[in-house]
Amino acid sequence: MSINVKQLAAEKAVEYVKDGMRVGLGTGSTAYWAIRKLGERVSEGLQITAVATSQASEDQARELGIPLVAFSDVDSLDLTIDGADELDGALQLIKGGGGALLREKIVAMGSARMIVVADESKAVTTLGKFPLPVEIVPFAWEWTVAALAKLGCKTELRRSGEDLYKTDNGNYIADCRFEAIESAAELALALQRIPGVVEHGLFIGIADLAIIGKKDGTIEIIEGGQDR
Ligand SMILES: O=C(CO)[C@H](O)[C@H](O)COP(=O)(O)O
Structure with missing residues (x-):
């Protein structure tokens, strides 16, 4: 077993x-x-x-x-x-x-x-293979997703079947594929500067x-x- x-x-x-x-x-x-x-x-x-x-x-x-x-x-x-x-x-x-x-x-x-x-x-040397989840407000989500992509990631809005996935807080999740995050601290600061970002998954x-x-x-x- x-x-x-x-x-x-x-x-x-x-x-x-x-x-x-x-x-x-x-x-x-x-x-x-x-x-x-x-x-x-x-x-x-x-x-x-x-x-x-x-x-x-x-x-x-x-x-x-x-x-x-x-x-x-x-x-x-x-x-x-x-x-x-x-x-x-x-x-x-x-x-x-x-x-x-x-x-x-x-x-x-x-x-x-x-x-x-x-x-x-789950243990890695460099973070980033797993797409970074970023919680964003539904208002103007297209703009927020475009702003996230400018940070150098491939961004996908999470779906739940036919619908967009909604968090327990009523927001959307953008999954951001960076492949390798060289500085998590710098990326966290850049994410916090984007209006529309509620919170990101870097702890x-x-x-x-x-x-x-x-x-x-x-x-x-x-x-x-x-x-x-
Ligand atoms: O952050 C989380 C949920 O938002 C989970 O802790 C993370 O996704 C790990 O989940 P699992 O233990 O199922 O692999």
């Missing part, structure tokens, strides 16, 4: 959750396993409150009996566990493959610690720890210095 490497990484991360913590719940197929394990621990008596980063994670947590609060009801969170589409050795991330990057960034930035959980295929200086599950059943832990 093959090992579920996402589950391996996610369950390791849940070991960092202690009684009384306020926990941010990430989004995606790796975060799913973390939420599942948290639900198991809650049913065994773990006392936590949680904030979800998407409707999907909220629904899953509710079903498992994890006590949920709105982010506006807490000053800050102790720990967020979330997945990533790519991560490098400096713990810079690309996120947003699941379309939840805006809420994910708010929740991660509002947490004392962020743990990234991933399988080894720089936010993650504290990455837990990477490997096919051979081992786990690699990368520690980083965040500068939130």
Whole structure:
């Protein structure tokens, strides 16, 4: 039987959750396993409150009996566990493959610690093979997409079947294929200067720890210095 490497990484991360913590719940197929394990621990008596980063994670947590609060009801969170589409050795991330990057960034930035959980295929030397998701407002989206393309990427507006994909916040996602991002920090600044961009999927200086599950059943832990 093959090992579920996402589950391996996610369950390791849940070991960092202690009684009384306020926990941010990430989004995606790796975060799913973390939420599942948290639900198991809650049913065994773990006392936590949680904030979800998407409707999907909220629904899953509710079903498992994890006590949920709105982010506006807490000053800050102790720990967020979330997945990533790519991560490098400096713990810079690309996120947003699941379309939840805006809420994910708010929740991660509002947490004392962020743990990234991933399988080894997500670990890269240079970010950029995975198209960078950028959340944009629907108004004048054609203009915003053209402005993004001027940064040197191939840009595609995300679709959901026949329709344009809409985030939980009612915005669109432009997926920007750079192939290689030489300076994530410079690109982040350039993206922030484009009106119409709500948020981008570059997470720089936010993650504290990455837990990477490997096919051979081992786990690699990368520690980083965040500068939130
Ligand atoms: O950023 C995300 C959602 O917006 C996810 O964390 C990211 O896409 C990784 O997902 P998965 O664990 O399913 O590979």
